[in-house]
Amino acid sequence: MKAILETKDLVKYYGSGDNLVKAIDHTDIRVEPGEFVAVVGRSGSGKSTLLHMLGGLDRPDSGKVLVEGRDIFRLMDDRLAVFRRRKIGFIFQSYNLVPSLNVWENIVLPIGLDGRKVDREYVMDIVRKIGMSDRLHALPGTLSGGQQQRVAIARALASRPAIILADEPTGNLDSRTEIEVVSLLKHCVTEYGQTLVMITHDETIAQMADRMIVIEDGKVVRS
Amino acid sequence: MKTVTKTALANARQNRTRNMISGAAIILTTLLIFMVLTVGYASVKVRFAAVNAYYPPYHAMFRQVSEEDAGKLKSHNDMEEVGLRSDLGEGVDDDSTILFLWMDAQALELNKIELAEGAFPKAGNEIALPEGLLAEYGITAGIGDTVTLPLQLYEDGGLGYQKEDTFRISGFLKGEIDEENKAYSVLVSRDCLEQSVLAKDREYRVMFRLQDVGENVATTDAIEERVREIGADFGVSEDNVVINTDYLMANYTDPAALFAVVCIILVVMAAGVLTIYSIHYVSMIPKVQEYGKLKAMGATRRQIRQIVFREGLLVTALSLPLGLLLGSILAGPVIRWIYRISGEGVQTNAAAMEMNRICMKLLEQRQVPVLYGWVYILTILTVLVTVYLSLVKPMRMAAKISPVEAMRYQGEIREKKKERKGFAEMSLVKLTRSNLSRNKKRSVLTIVTLGAVGILFMAVATVLSCADPEEIAKQEFEGDYEIAVDSWEGDKMNPDRAWVNLMQNNPLNGELLEQIRAVDGVEEVKVKTYLTGTLADLDPEREIASASIQGLDESYREIVENCQIEGAVTWEELGEGEKILVSEDMLRWFPELKLGDAVRMELETPEGTVERTFEIAAVGEYPSAVSGSNFLLPDSVLAKITGADLSDICVIRLEEGIGQTGRQEAYTNLENLAKTSVYLTTDSFEKHVETWETAVTVMTVLGYAFLLILGAVGVMNLINTMVNSIYTRRRELGIIQAIGMSEKQLVRMLQLEGLFYTAGTLLVALGIGSLAGYGIFLYAKAENMMNITVYHYPGIQAAVLAVAVAALQMILTCAVSRNFRRMSLTDRIRYGE
Secondary structure, eight states: OOOSEEEEEEEEEESOGGGOEEEEEEEOOEEOTTOEEEEEEOTTSSHHHHHHHHTTSSOOSEEEEEETTEEGGGSOHHHHHHHHHHHEEEEOSSOOOOTTSOHHHHHHHHHHHTTOOOOHHHHHHHHHHTTOTTOTTBOGGGSOHHHHHHHHHHHHHHTOOSEEEEESTTTTSOHHHHHHHHHHHHHHHHHHTOEEEEEEOOHHHHHTSSEEEEEETTEEEEO | OHHHHHHHHHHHHHTHHHHHHHHHHHHHHHHHHHHHHHHHHHHHHHHHHHHHHHSOOOSEEEEEEOHHHHHHHHTOTTEEEEEEEEEEEEEEOSSOEEEEEEEOHHHHHHTTOOEEEEOOOOSTTEEEEEHHHHHHHTOOOOTTOEEEEEEEEEETTEEOOOEEEEEEEEEEEOSOOBTTTTEEEEEEOHHHHHHHSOGGGOOEEEEEEETTBTTTBOSHHHHHHHHHHHHHHTTOOGGGEEEOHHHHHHHSOOHHHHHHHHHHHHHHHHHHHHHHHHHHHHTTGGGHHHHHHHHHTTOOHHHHHHHHHHHHHHHHHHHHHHHHHHHHHHHHHHHHHHHHHHHHHOTTOHHHHHHHHHHHHHHHTTOSOSOOHHHHHHHHHHHHHHHHHHHHHHHHHHHHOOHHHHHHOOSSOOOSOOBOOOOSSOOHHHHHHHHHHHTHHHHHHHHHHHHHHHHHHHHHHHHHHHOOHHHHHHHHOOSSEEEEEOOOSSOSSOGGGSHHHHGGGOSSOHHHHHHHHHSTTEEEEEEEEEEOEEETTTBTTOSSOOOOEEEEOGGGHHHHHHSEEEEOOOHHHHHTTSEEEEEHHHHHHOTTOOTTOEEEEEEEETTEEEEEEEEEEEEEOOOTTTOOSSEEEEHHHHHHHOOSOOEEEEEEEEOTTOHHHHHHHHHHHHHHHHTTOTTEEEEEHHHHHHHHHHHHHHHHHHHHHHHHHHHHHHHHHHHHHHHHHHHTTHHHHHHHHHTTOOHHHHHHHHHHHHHHHHHHHHHHHHHHHHHHHHHHHHHHHHTTGGGOOSOOOOHHHHHHHHHHHHHHHHHHHHHHHHHHHTSOHHHHHHTTO
């Protein structure tokens, strides 16, 4: 089967001399379509940098990131932004909703930025799944952490990206909500046939994934 | 307290961008305050110095003083310096006059009489005279040569028989000669005076400076009072006391000018306070968390306040000297420039031109200092007060932050609203709209502070655009050219100038008028008549106003009937000779005056004083082009009062399309006609336009330069708002970019936000500014400021303002967003985590 997401000899260093940090050190990973992969590692092991590279947020020093076989860094910045909003959905640790927009507006923002029409039924379907259909007009400030993260998940799913990249999406949540949110996420990607790459340092969460990639000092030690 | 200062220092370093912007605002504010004070004070100083150099520096003069009293005055205790002058007689030729006079050394000094060559006359028949006099008489002679000049001695208040005397030239006098009137002064020796006039007949003019002026005797009024007291002691009549007003005025400060300077400084301070406050307020938001942490660690409210204040003070300490330095460098060139430009405009007025030349010279030779210590001190104090005032609110805000709230604070203002209706579909524009509505208070504050400068700009622009030199000139001058009888009242030295004398042998007679009409290019000639006298009940001493009446012909019917602002009277009713139209000015001088009042006048005619009583039928507001008199009547009414020729002003209108050469020729011909009598003066529309053009140019340039700097203070505010609105949101913007906003869309969104500020600022500036401008116009019109009467909307200025603000906004957005984009996307996302 052809990989949906692949890195080839990816390198990213920060600083120089004694301060040199090898955030990603000649890393090769491969993710199949529909997979749920957990990326595990200690704090400072380079997980977040890897995720940023996968999503095209940052450019590597060398190496390639292939999405559906295409080298994304050969795209110009603006083309990359368009590519990103069509193919990839991001979920961050601190939910990062736009405070001046209500729940619905936050969810449909990526679609609007892409200049596309909102498929109301599809988005409402997601909203119902995350259990927020009665809070569509609420502003983020009035929501709990779990609720906010669910909105962030909905936002990532709404533009029907092929890949969801989640950077410790449950880091700020209590353990009960944590399981709930990840289950929801997993359920959604399965239902919509999406691929999920999630960073976590929580063993329990990692166990819910199809596969685990362990990173240490920028290198894949187990996958 | 040391920790507090250290923390403030660290904060100052950390908020570098904000502090640089607020520092720039402080520099500009300092510069403005300093320049206003310096230019204001130095130009007053320069004028004073020039007056001292130009006008004779005596405080007052007594005339017709006997030799005995003159001697006593010389040794009077209150006198600092006393000079004596005695006039012997005159030498009258066809068209020139020589005045023979003697002066002592002090008088020569007090009158600034200097030699071009040779020495002052010492003995015998020595004289010192201006070289121009020899040219007039067609004599070539040098120092030591003898000349013969006509001389009539003064005898019994008149001139004696004409004789010729021979004099030896001891020196030539320096100075301007009155070419037009061809009057020359010749200095003679003491011997000559003593031989020509008997001691008991000698009359002196005693010129003097008082002791202690500036200490015990401070004001002009006090000097006058002291002078009159001394005069009374020596039996000098009131008429013979002459106060050197020009000199005194120039040396003692006018409180009105001071008031204007204070007003301007208050405006600058207000702009400074608003801007610096806004800069601190806007950048307070990202710092809330920091102050919260400090509080959590145990800082007291007072300490937090001190941290904010000291940080502000630190920025001031660095930027204030820079502002002063900049001001010190610019002050000299700016003042010299003002005098150079004004110099170009007064070329029609000899005295003003000379004054200007002296001012320029004094400035260029640096004889008058431009920079003053107290200006520096006052500027520093004013700026410190400005900074303090602008920090009061931010200090209080920082101190009020609760630690718990601050730690949770994520950079956004807490929403009071729980819900938002929102849009079904999102777009860039909708995103921008929601963003701007989030920080309503900040958006409004920025727009208001930016707009405030714009309002000021529009107000000043309105005044300047209403001050159209041609229109102002039209308000004070009728037609193209004017020949008028040059009369004035109450001059004991020149009783021939009194109107009642001139009207008996009026130079502006029918014959002259015929000649004027015959001049090529003259289209229309109108004559205004004039009669004056005393307001017998209102002001019998003529202290405030006289019963001056302008007589107008039928062609002024419409003007007279339309100028009435109170009451109503027709031309025919006025023609009956019982009712009169009074100028609005009179109501200001005599507030008790009202419609229907009877005004009793004692009018001076060759037949003696004629008493007349008129009923005030209307109050008129008419420009000085129509008349400068206090009352208006049809000329037929005046003609019935006396048979004398009352023609006062001849208004001449030239044919339209006459062309420049034709115009100049007509002017020359008319001027030659007027030259036939010394009692006639001429004036032209162009002269008035020219004078006003210069005045308006100087005002315009200064006005806009002032606004430009003030505008720059406002721009600091704009930069700060832009920088802050982007940097405090860098994480949020990064996230939005991560979920799909392209760089192009980001720049467009920032531009849209900028556009909102631009539109808001312009709305405030042009909307309120135009209204304010109109208000100021109405005020200026009511107060007769600069003769403004017609409203002109400053369209070009408004357009320039709009384009400038928009362009500035665009440039700023591009610069800030380019700078912002240098930060990598991942850094932006990580920020704050």
